[in-house]
Structures are given as structure tokens and as C-alpha cells.
Amino acid sequence: MACGEFSLIDRYFNRVSSSRRDVETGIGDDCALLVVPERQTLAISTDTLVSGIHFLPNMAPADIACKALAVNISDLAAMGADPAWLTLALTLPNVDESWLAAFSDSLFEQLSYYDMQLIGGDTTKGPLAMTLGIHGFVPHGRALKRSGARPGDWIYVTGTPGDSAAGLAILQKRLQVEDKVHADWLVSRHLRPKPRILHGQALRDLASSAIDLSDGLISDLGHILKASGCGARLELDNLPLSDALKASTSMEQAQEWALAGGEDYELCFTVPEVNRGALDVAIGHLGIPWTCVGQMTVASDGLMLMQQGKPVQLELHGYDHFATI
Amino acid sequence: MACGEFSLIDRYFNRVSSSRRDVETGIGDDCALLVVPERQTLAISTDTLVSGIHFLPNMAPADIACKALAVNISDLAAMGADPAWLTLALTLPNVDESWLAAFSDSLFEQLSYYDMQLIGGDTTKGPLAMTLGIHGFVPHGRALKRSGARPGDWIYVTGTPGDSAAGLAILQKRLQVEDKVHADWLVSRHLRPKPRILHGQALRDLASSAIDLSDGLISDLGHILKASGCGARLELDNLPLSDALKASTSMEQAQEWALAGGEDYELCFTVPEVNRGALDVAIGHLGIPWTCVGQMTVASDGLMLMQQGKPVQLELHGYDHFATI
Incomplete structure (x- = not known):
């Protein structure tokens, strides 16, 4: 044996x-x-x-x-x-x-x-x-849940979502990137995502809700909306896109990957106005950008995508194993 | 969606x-x-x-x-x-x-x-x-481990091992059993094993070691021997074979299934001499037979199979997914 x-x-x-x-x-x-x-x-x-x-x-x-x-x-x-x-x-x-x-x-x-x-x-x-x-x-009592967001809270993401989807597209030869440094970096974002453990811990007493980006920002933020009983306004112009991503594809494709590409394993979290100052101190030393991408609203608003001050409609879907069945 | x-x-x-x-x-x-x-x-x-x-x-x-x-x-x-x-x-x-x-x-x-x-x-x-x-x-401190058995401890099993292997053989049409009551019961022993939760809890302060029978008595008792640094003498004549099993196949096949058939999910445990009386009181009301099938010995003995007072050699193997590779 x-x-x-x-x-x-x-x-x-x-x-x-x-x-x-x-x-x-x-x-x-x-x-x-x-x-x-x-x-x-x-x-x-x-x-x-x-x-x-x-x-x-x-x-x-x-x-x-x-x-x-x-x-x-x-x-x-x-x-x-x-x-x-x-x-x-x-x-x-x-x-x-x-x-x-x-x-x-x-x-x-x-x-x-x-x-x-x-x-x-x-x-x-x-x-x-x-x-x-x-x-x-x-x-005890300090876990970040999906259900704590309230209208008026600010919506943040860590890092630069969309890179992982671009990395996958490169691996699958759906995307050709001339710049080898950019290509390698995007691929590494797909193959070796870095879970934001230190951010999560630093957010314990500051964030009102949090989720990790596994299926894409729209789908995952949707879980916060549902659990918290809120709507949200998401500012597409504020999406933090990496230089590598912007240099490798169209702005439209980059935004779509950031919103619905999935597998970024960045954090999306909400912070009440009163904690915004403390937030910068708490996670500022961790070496990863964090970006405000919108604001929570009331449930009846649903999830509104805003571009240049106006609502836009996009055909986007989060990753779902059985969605096509 | x-x-x-x-x-x-x-x-x-x-x-x-x-x-x-x-x-x-x-x-x-x-x-x-x-x-x-x-x-x-x-x-x-x-x-x-x-x-x-x-x-x-x-x-x-x-x-x-x-x-x-x-x-x-x-x-x-x-x-x-x-x-x-x-x-x-x-x-x-x-x-x-x-x-x-x-x-x-x-x-x-x-x-x-x-x-x-x-x-x-x-x-x-x-x-x-x-x-x-x-x-x-x-x-705290009362879990049953594989490593606590000592030479001289008595080896027990709950229930009647071997039934599950016979039930599988019936389902796979490798075994034909005329008596429908026996056949149904053996099949139910394979399809719906009953984990011995109450036995395990009752044994907390009485048994020196325990393991569940997933791969077969010989293989699983072998884990106790290894973890405890002991050998054992297993009395084949004492194996508790169910009436249904004995009525459905040869004694040789019944013993082989009891020793190496696997998937019984009965418990095998060891009890020091001093706790044997208390054992009967502790698990006697649980409605499942328990049977002494041997005794722990020193490591140099290995696992000895005894029949009518003499050591016997059998070609048996526990269940192992990769054993045939």
C-alpha cells in the first residue's frame, strides 16, 4: 500500500x-x-x-x-x-x-x-x-456583516477591480497585451489574488458592512443592498481602474470587467460619514488604494449606475455557475 | 436569474x-x-x-x-x-x-x-x-483519541460489522439473498448507516481509544495500533456477525466483510480492565450490541488474527481509494 x-x-x-x-x-x-x-x-x-x-x-x-x-x-x-x-x-x-x-x-x-x-x-x-x-x-460583536449599511453611508472598494478578468482574458487568448509588464501583472492578479485580511481587521469598528468581490462589484454590492435593505448610487467615473487595465483595453471593457468580471477578491465596504476621517488613518498605511465609488440610498432606488451625473443602463451580469441553465 | x-x-x-x-x-x-x-x-x-x-x-x-x-x-x-x-x-x-x-x-x-x-x-x-x-x-480534555490504548486493554466493536458490505454486494447484484427481510435489512445497513453518537459520548471517561469503522475493522484498528504504539490480538470467533449476514453468505465471506468490508460506521474502541464493569452500565441501555473482539498487546506483536486459539493469516485489505494505483 x-x-x-x-x-x-x-x-x-x-x-x-x-x-x-x-x-x-x-x-x-x-x-x-x-x-x-x-x-x-x-x-x-x-x-x-x-x-x-x-x-x-x-x-x-x-x-x-x-x-x-x-x-x-x-x-x-x-x-x-x-x-x-x-x-x-x-x-x-x-x-x-x-x-x-x-x-x-x-x-x-x-x-x-x-x-x-x-x-x-x-x-x-x-x-x-x-x-x-x-x-x-x-x-465578539465586532464582525463585519453585509446587513449593517444605511442610506447615506459611503461605498468603497480596495485595490483595482477588473484586473483579474483581464488576466483571465489574456490566459484564454481573448485579450492580447503588447506590454509584457502589464500583461504579467494582470495575469498575476488573476492567478494569485491577495485577500485583504488586514483591511478587514482595520475596518472592524469603522465599516457598517463589507463583502469580498468574488462575483463582480455589481453582484456583490447587490448582496449588501439586499441584506441591508438599501439602494445605492454607483459612480462609474470613480471606478479605480489600474494603469495596466486602462492601457490594455477599451474604457468600456475595463469598466465592464471592474463591474462584473469577478474573482478580484478585493473588499467592497460601506462607511458612515462620521467614520470617513478615521478610515484614512486606519487603512492608509496598508499600501493598497481605497476608493469611494458611491453612496447608499433608500431601497426603492435599487442599484443606480451613474455616469457624468446621469443614470445609465448597462447589460452586466455577475458570475453565476448556473445562470445559463 | x-x-x-x-x-x-x-x-x-x-x-x-x-x-x-x-x-x-x-x-x-x-x-x-x-x-x-x-x-x-x-x-x-x-x-x-x-x-x-x-x-x-x-x-x-x-x-x-x-x-x-x-x-x-x-x-x-x-x-x-x-x-x-x-x-x-x-x-x-x-x-x-x-x-x-x-x-x-x-x-x-x-x-x-x-x-x-x-x-x-x-x-x-x-x-x-x-x-x-x-x-x-x-x-475539555474528555475527547476519545486513537492514541490512548495500552497493552491489556480490551477491544470492542458496536453493532454487527460486515452488514454494509453485504448490502452493497446485494445492490451490485454480486450477492443474491432469497429472504427479502434479510436482504432489505442488509441494504439499509449500507444505505442508511447510524452513527453511534450516544455510544461515543457514553464512552468519554471509559474508553482509552476509539475510531469509527469506515475502512474495515483491520484497517481502522490498525490506526489505533499505530497511534497508541501497541499490537493487538483479534479473535475471529468473537466477531459479532448479524443473523442476516450469516444467513446470506458463507462464514468465510461474512468474516471477510466484517474485517475488511468497510462503511459500517460502527465504533471500535478499547477499554482498560478496570472500566469493563462500568462499560456495561454506560452503554447497556442504548439498544445496540457491543462485543469484545480481542485485546491490545505490545507493539512488537503487530496485529494477530486468532481463530480457535491459533494465529491465522488472511489476505484482507481495508478500503483505499488509491490502493490499486
Whole structure:
């Protein structure tokens, strides 16, 4: 049973890169045993990535590991939580040792960076896919929810949404970019998104709501609107587009990717007027731009897209696996 | 977007059958927010079930839901933990409303029975598979681990292992059973295993180690041996075989299924001599047989199979997804 399931798991995933004090028993028993620190609320999220749907079939295993972890950590960032533990359920078509080595090396490098520990998992045979379960902490009562926005609150995004969709278009040869520096950077924004963990934590007492941009700004802001019972005015002229994106495609395409491209894993959040000054202090040192892109209004307004002071209609859709069925 | 991912999840899975007090925020935000009760350790496990590998492609959705949940709850049972929360990552080839209705009805019926709450999940498009993340509590320091067995401890199993493998053989038409009552019962043991949650909890202060029987007694007891640094003597004559199993196949085949058939989701546990009396009192009222099948020895013995007082050699393997590669 040298290549059996158990030795396979042992060899690649049973390494303790960081031994967290809150992990009483990690991998190797029927369950992991964990101690949640006092006065902390546990935040849990789970996401599946399927080959050919959530990542290109030829994507490098090191990039897949980075992306899978980032997608999940981003959900913690959107709650203002601090990452702690990971479970990994990995479905593999066969035992490819070089794939496993590259994937697990990359995963443990990222886990080490975030001071996280792999506490359990499962390896099964089947079409390549993985489900990550992510666990983090947030002090009691201080989590960022989708439901706290109020009319008048200002709407912000971190970073430059749209880059990831452009990067994907380059990988799929739907977009040709002459400037290699721009092209590489856009592709890296797609392959290795950076979850905004520090922003989420800094926003705990300042933002009235938050969400991460997985499906596109319009779709994700829509979730805040629904949960908070508000409408919103989104200023297209204020969308923070990266220089690389603007130099690589038309303004219209760039805006569409920023609004509905998806997979940016930036944060969208709302801030009451009274906290706007404190916001600049709280996240100003984190080295990532943050931009006010609109304002919350009453529910009856719905989501209004504004350009040069006038409402505009755009045909845009967030990413939805079953939308075409 | 009437059939979109979000409305699909909403319709079938966003029902709160039980609203647990330890769930601050359930489905509907980036993460669930949860409060672990004081003096409780969190127990977490995750298991993936892939169609055609972990369940037959034509298995009824209600049975799949039961089995997927039982497989995961069984890991909590083996730790002596009390079930609390579930995450469900479901990968579906298409939107089949009757499948979804039957699957989710069955899932919520089971969740209600165990007083569990679905706290989050993900729905993706792809070959039918699901990854469940299960979370439960066990009082600090009282979890049953694999590593606590000592030479001289007695080895027990609950119920009658081997039934599930016979039930699978019937479903796959590898086994013909004339007696319809026996056949139905063996099939139900395969399709709807009953995790031994109450046994696990009752064993907290009595058993020195425990594991659930997912891969077969020999393979799973092997994990206890490895974690505890012991050997064991297993008495084949003492294997608790059900009347239905004995009536349906040869004694040799029945023993092989009991030892290596897998998917029984019974518990195997070890009890020091001093606790044997208390054991009968602790689990005697639970209505399931428990049987002493051997004794722990020193590591150098390995795992010895005994029949009529003599060691025997059998060619047996536990279930292993990649063992044939």
C-alpha cells in the first residue's frame, strides 16, 4: 500500500508548518480538536474549486493552491476575521507526485505566511476539485456583516477591480497585451489574488458592512443592498481602474470587467460619514488604494449606475455557475 | 436569474430547521459566525463523497443525504463529541429540482434529528460530489483519541460489522439473498448507516481509544495500533456477525466483510480492565450490541488474527481509494 491513500496524505499534507497553540489535535485522528480563544467568535466559510470551472485545466498546481486559499481567506477578510485553521478535501484523478509536491509546497508556504494550520482533510479519487473549509476568529460583536449599511453611508472598494478578468482574458487568448509588464501583472492578479485580511481587521469598528468581490462589484454590492435593505448610487467615473487595465483595453471593457468580471477578491465596504476621517488613518498605511465609488440610498432606488451625473443602463451580469441553465 | 446559483441555494438550503443558540449568523453572509460554549473543545472533520466512488450513481438522493451526513457524524461519534454545525459544498452536473428537493428534505430531516444546523456552503457545477464539514463539541480534555490504548486493554466493536458490505454486494447484484427481510435489512445497513453518537459520548471517561469503522475493522484498528504504539490480538470467533449476514453468505465471506468490508460506521474502541464493569452500565441501555473482539498487546506483536486459539493469516485489505494505483 506504498501509494495508498493514507501514505499519500501523510507524505504531502501531514507536515506541521506552524503549530498553533489553539490546535489540541491536528491531522491524524477522526476529528481535529481545537480551542477557540476567550471572547472570540468563530467565523467559518467553505468554497469549492472545480477544474475547468474555477480554474483553467492547465493552471500550475502552485497557482491553484494559492488561489484556492486566497478565495477562502477572502471570506474571512470580508468579516474582519483573523485566519486560523484550514481543512482541505482534495479530489484527484490519479496520484501525480510532481503535482502533489508543487501543490502542497505552495499551500504550506501560504499557510505559513498567514500563520494558519492545516487541521484535517480528505483525499478522494475523482475529477480534480477541492473544497476548503476555513476557520478564523473575530472579537465578539465586532464582525463585519453585509446587513449593517444605511442610506447615506459611503461605498468603497480596495485595490483595482477588473484586473483579474483581464488576466483571465489574456490566459484564454481573448485579450492580447503588447506590454509584457502589464500583461504579467494582470495575469498575476488573476492567478494569485491577495485577500485583504488586514483591511478587514482595520475596518472592524469603522465599516457598517463589507463583502469580498468574488462575483463582480455589481453582484456583490447587490448582496449588501439586499441584506441591508438599501439602494445605492454607483459612480462609474470613480471606478479605480489600474494603469495596466486602462492601457490594455477599451474604457468600456475595463469598466465592464471592474463591474462584473469577478474573482478580484478585493473588499467592497460601506462607511458612515462620521467614520470617513478615521478610515484614512486606519487603512492608509496598508499600501493598497481605497476608493469611494458611491453612496447608499433608500431601497426603492435599487442599484443606480451613474455616469457624468446621469443614470445609465448597462447589460452586466455577475458570475453565476448556473445562470445559463 | 431565476435558476441562478443564489436562488437555487436559497430555495433548497436556506431553511432554518433548528436555530441553535450558538449560531450568531448562519447562511447568508461571507462567513457563519459561531460561539463555542465555555469549557468545550471544538471537534472538526471533513469528508468528501464522489458519485460512483462513495455511492452508486443511481442511489436515491434521500439516501445520499443520509449517508453523507452519517459518514461525517460518525467521525464526531468516534471522538465522543456532540454534533452542532454542518457546512455543505455541493457539486452538481445540472439543476435537477426533484433531486434537490429529495436531497435537501432528507438532509434537513436528519439535521433536525441530530439538533444540527446548516451554517454555510457552496454550490458549484461539475460531476456530482459533496464535501461536508462537520463541527461538534466535547468537554475539555474528555475527547476519545486513537492514541490512548495500552497493552491489556480490551477491544470492542458496536453493532454487527460486515452488514454494509453485504448490502452493497446485494445492490451490485454480486450477492443474491432469497429472504427479502434479510436482504432489505442488509441494504439499509449500507444505505442508511447510524452513527453511534450516544455510544461515543457514553464512552468519554471509559474508553482509552476509539475510531469509527469506515475502512474495515483491520484497517481502522490498525490506526489505533499505530497511534497508541501497541499490537493487538483479534479473535475471529468473537466477531459479532448479524443473523442476516450469516444467513446470506458463507462464514468465510461474512468474516471477510466484517474485517475488511468497510462503511459500517460502527465504533471500535478499547477499554482498560478496570472500566469493563462500568462499560456495561454506560452503554447497556442504548439498544445496540457491543462485543469484545480481542485485546491490545505490545507493539512488537503487530496485529494477530486468532481463530480457535491459533494465529491465522488472511489476505484482507481495508478500503483505499488509491490502493490499486
